[in-house]
Amino acid sequence: MSSEDQNSQEILDFASQVGASGPVTVVGGRTQWQVGGLPDPGAREVVAPSGVWSHQPEEMTVRCGAGTTLKELSEQLAKHGQMVPLDMDPTATVGGVLAVGRSGIRRLKYGHVRDLVLQIRHVDHEGKVVTSGGPTVKNVSGYDLCRLLVGSLGKFGCMAEVILRCLPVPQTTRWLSGPADPFEVYSKLYRPSSILWNGEQVWVCVEGVSSDVDAEAGLLDLEEVEGPPDLPTGRRVAVEPKSLKDLVPDGRSWVAEIGVGIVHTNDADTGWRVPEPNYSLMLDLEHRLDPTGRLNPGRQVVEA
Amino acid sequence: MQISTDTKLFDDLSAVLGSRARSGDFELGLYGKDGSVLEGQPAIVCLPVDTEEVRQVVRICHDHGRPFLARGSGTGLAGGAVPVGDPVIIATAKMNKILDVDLDNRVAWVEPGVLNLDLSKELSPLGFHFAPDPSSQQVCSIGGNVANNSGGPHCLAYGVTSAHVVAIEVVLPDGSVTVLGDLTAEPHGYDLRGIFVGSEGTMGVATKVAVRLTPNPPSVRTLLLDFADVRDGAATVSAIIAAGLIPAALEMMDKRAIEIVEAFVNAGYPTEADAVLLVELDGLPGGVEHGVEVIREVAARHEVGNIRVAVDNEERELLWKGRKNAFGAVARIKPDYYLHDTVVPRGKLVEVLEKVYNIADAYDLIAVNVFHAGDGNLHPILAYDSNEQGVMERVHAAGRAIVTASIEAGGVLSGEHGIGLEKRDYMGMLFSSHDMATQDLIREAFDPQGLANPLKVLPSGSRCSDSFRQHVPEGAWV
Ligand SMILES: Cc1cc2nc3c(=O)[nH]c(=O)nc-3n(C[C@H](O)[C@H](O)[C@H](O)COP(=O)(O)OP(=O)(O)OC[C@H]3O[C@@H](n4cnc5c(N)ncnc54)[C@H](O)[C@@H]3O)c2cc1C
Numbered sequence: 001m002s003s004e005d006q007n008s009q010e011i012l013d014f015a016s017q018v019g020a021s022g023p024v025t026v027v028g029g030r031t032q033w034q035v036g037g038l039p040d041p042g043a044r045e046v047v048a049p050s051g052v053w054s055h056q057p058e059e060m061t062v063r064c065g066a067g068t069t070l071k072e073l074s075e076q077l078a079k080h081g082q083m084v085p086l087d088m089d090p091t092a093t094v095g096g097v098l099a100v101g102r103s104g105i106r107r108l109k110y111g112h113v114r115d116l117v118l119q120i121r122h123v124d125h126e127g128k129v130v131t132s133g134g135p136t137v138k139n140v141s142g143y144d145l146c147r148l149l150v151g152s153l154g155k156f157g158c159m160a161e162v163i164l165r166c167l168p169v170p171q172t173t174r175w176l177s178g179p180a181d182p183f184e185v186y187s188k189l190y191r192p193s194s195i196l197w198n199g200e201q202v203w204v205c206v207e208g209v210s211s212d213v214d215a216e217a218g219l220l221d222l223e224e225v226e227g228p229p230d231l232p233t234g235r236r237v238a239v240e241p242k243s244l245k246d247l248v249p250d251g252r253s254w255v256a257e258i259g260v261g262i263v264h265t266n267d268a269d270t271g272w273r274v275p276e277p278n279y280s281l282m283l284d285l286e287h288r289l290d291p292t293g294r295l296n297p298g299r300q301v302v303e304a
Numbered sequence: 305m306q307i308s309t310d311t312k313l314f315d316d317l318s319a320v321l322g323s324r325a326r327s328g329d330f331e332l333g334l335y336g337k338d339g340s341v342l343e344g345q346p347a348i349v350c351l352p353v354d355t356e357e358v359r360q361v362v363r364i365c366h367d368h369g370r371p372f373l374a375r376g377s378g379t380g381l382a383g384g385a386v387p388v389g390d391p392v393i394i395a396t397a398k399m400n401k402i403l404d405v406d407l408d409n410r411v412a413w414v415e416p417g418v419l420n421l422d423l424s425k426e427l428s429p430l431g432f433h434f435a436p437d438p439s440s441q442q443v444c445s446i447g448g449n450v451a452n453n454s455g456g457p458h459c460l461a462y463g464v465t466s467a468h469v470v471a472i473e474v475v476l477p478d479g480s481v482t483v484l485g486d487l488t489a490e491p492h493g494y495d496l497r498g499i500f501v502g503s504e505g506t507m508g509v510a511t512k513v514a515v516r517l518t519p520n521p522p523s524v525r526t527l528l529l530d531f532a533d534v535r536d537g538a539a540t541v542s543a544i545i546a547a548g549l550i551p552a553a554l555e556m557m558d559k560r561a562i563e564i565v566e567a568f569v570n571a572g573y574p575t576e577a578d579a580v581l582l583v584e585l586d587g588l589p590g591g592v593e594h595g596v597e598v599i600r601e602v603a604a605r606h607e608v609g610n611i612r613v614a615v616d617n618e619e620r621e622l623l624w625k626g627r628k629n630a631f632g633a634v635a636r637i638k639p640d641y642y643l644h645d646t647v648v649p650r651g652k653l654v655e656v657l658e659k660v661y662n663i664a665d666a667y668d669l670i671a672v673n674v675f676h677a678g679d680g681n682l683h684p685i686l687a688y689d690s691n692e693q694g695v696m697e698r699v700h701a702a703g704r705a706i707v708t709a710s711i712e713a714g715g716v717l718s719g720e721h722g723i724g725l726e727k728r729d730y731m732g733m734l735f736s737s738h739d740m741a742t743q744d745l746i747r748e749a750f751d752p753q754g755l756a757n758p759l760k761v762l763p764s765g766s767r768c769s770d771s772f773r774q775h776v777p778e779g780a781w782v
Contacts, residue, residue, distance in 0.1 A: 147498025211590035
């Protein structure tokens with residue numbers, strides 16, 4: 001059997017594990033297991049195939065099982081100086097990170113994780129394999145289902161295989177920190193990778209060739225540090241980037257992603273209101289794609 | 305056509321829009337085609353000025369059970385804006401205001417009829433631009449860009465439209481108004497914005513779009529590399545990417561393209577070359593200069609001839625002028641052309657290009673290639689004269705062969721022009737019937753009656769409830 005045939009067989013095996021009836025839930029690295037609520041206790045646990053199945057450095061794409069850990073993925077890609085900037089717990093799985101759909105702290109530069117996804121094969125509620133997107137770095141063939149799967153907490157289907165876009169690992173990565181006005185920092189730099197702020201300190205990540213990194217760092221009066229601070233893990237709120245200007249240092253612990261608008265906090269309620277999306281259309285989609293609600297039951301994307 | 309229903313429908317629309325609802329022959333004549341060779345039959349054209357008018361028009365269509373079709377500038381190349389199934393056309397030309405430039409959020413809210421280049425020109429003094437830059441950017445609309453998830457030369461580094469649209473106000477096919485996505489980084493719920501982008505007008509009408517503002521790069525370098533053998537040019541493309549460099553743009557032109565463009569714009573392109581690469585690097589100066597070095601090294605390993613680095617902005621614009629006028633220049637060799645759009649893995653560029661030449665020869669057509677090589681996005685232009693007997697059959701047969709060759713090489717149907725009518729019946733080359741049925745479920749959630757731009761994207765039979773897709777009207781070639 002060729003390796004491609006073997007991967008296809010693994011996907012089919014996963015499809016039959018998911019099957020066509022009964023509640024199922026996909027288990028990844030359990031690093032963001034609580035997001036959206038716990039799955040119903042009666043749901044059968046399934047595990048997606050894993051392994052980096054093909055990395056083509058000259059195409060800057062990688063095909064892997066959705067159950068592959070970020071650690072394995074980044075180790076394989078690093079052999080060719082490449083990466084997929086998912087920036088989550090290394091024991092998390094690719095499928096898990098996509099299903100939750102949260103980006104890491106270099107979002108400012110690298111964008112949303114969904115923009116790194118080229119193709120997804122998932123198993124739907126009937127236990128059938130569905131392919132969406134395409135293997136090339138550019139593609140507008142048909143409706144872009146991959147977008148819906150990212151952030152769906154597996155309620156539209158169980159991801160089996162993904163093809164991701166890779167990026168070159170930057171020559172130099174440097175973190176700087178100190179007291180500074182984060183919004184001034186943002187306006188001084190050209191496309192920094194990350195600016196974090198806790199009301200007193202900023203942490204800035206600049207990446208690129210070393211002369212640029214030196215020059216950008218020279219614009220700031222900050223000290224070099226090892227890396228980003230620990231982020232409060234209690235809650236994560238996304239607000240309009242400019243709302244961060246209303247944050248005041250109040251002695252409570254929070255870290256905000258400047259330019260992005262994500263706040264990591266331990267506060268139970270931040271008091272911030274987020275816009276209400278079109279819940280009825282979302283629920284309708286859920287119903288059409290999984291009429292009996294057997295995929296990851298208990299988890300909620302739509303909090304209606 | 306059902307004359308009596310049409311009269312009632314037209315009266316209802318006129319009550320909302322006055323003289324901006326039109327059905328005169330002259331005006332309808334302007335709305336039967338887009339940038340493709342396909343043609344349909346428009347019946348009524350509406351020119352609303354705001355969301356409320358669009359909402360009322362869609363509501364009236366819904367109540368009459370009549371399909372509708374959003375139209376931007378009509379530059380689409382897959383027949384997306386070609387009226388089939390008797391739709392009421394909703395043209396966005398009068399919705400062309402930039403509503404709000406919000407620098408603190410680095411976002412601008414614009415109406416869908418705003419032209420792509422007008423937006424970037426408006427943003428330029430503020431130090432920003434809208435990154436997607438289709439070659440048609442002088443005339444295409446933001447609404448059309450959103451609907452087609454359009455790309456452009458600079459999307460190699462910056463990503464296509466979807467990565468630059470954060471929220472969309474949409475009139476859904478039932479006449480309700482909703483906002484998909486929002487200005488936060490992680491909107492609650494499913495990514496409806498993401499599925500709407502690229503849905504080619506089949507999920508509703510975009511009436512306002514929040515686009516991301518990209519800072520203008522502090523430093524830019526533009527290079528023109530020439531090769532005596534197109535294979536070396538293509539190998540250089542792969543080698544540049546494999547060396548870990550992602551240029552802002554990486555475009556390729558073949559011998560015939562160079563010749564006709566040079567005769568047209570005098571950009572100083574080397575007409576003796578077999579292929580040229582137009583490469584742009586942007587960003588911070590160190591990275592840009594490093595990139596220039598990498599390119600010199602890589603190209604030297606692949607038998608590059610000359611490397612011309614634009615010394616100033618004027619020269620840079622001249623080099624781009626050649627690239628951007630390539631389609632117009634084709635008119636010098638034949639009066640008509642058919643522009644194709646497929647993507648192949650970068651490593652297969654040479655193989656598929658050779659097939660394209662062979663296919664053109666076999667059908668007695670002229671193939672000109674000018675394309676986004678950096679992401680493997682081929683744009684073979686088939687030049688022809690529509691007065692020649694039977695030429696369209698050959699053009700379509702050659703097109704099908706090009707699409708087939710691209711898919712066989714591990715590629716996809718379209719990189720940026722979309723499926724529309726043109727490639728609707730090719731969808732089965734890439735997707736199983738179950739894949740397509742799943743896509744249709746999603747479309748159906750937005751548009752249960754199948755009123756929004758019917759007969760597009762998915763082949764008939766993908767969804768049983770679709771009465772409009774049972775037949776393809778006379779006159780529309782699919
Ligand atoms: C010479 C030339 C060069 C081109 N170069 C490129 C290129 O480099 N990259 C690229 O991607 N494309 C390119 N195109 C194709 C085309 O310009 C793009 O697809 C463009 O985005 C279409 O915009 P439009 O306003 O003309 O849309 P139209 O052609 O009017 O419509 C296209 C589709 O969008 C839908 N639509 C339009 N407005 C709305 C709305 N408000 N709400 C919902 N749906 C809507 C229509 O129903 C239709 O399906 C080129 C075309 C030409 C003629």
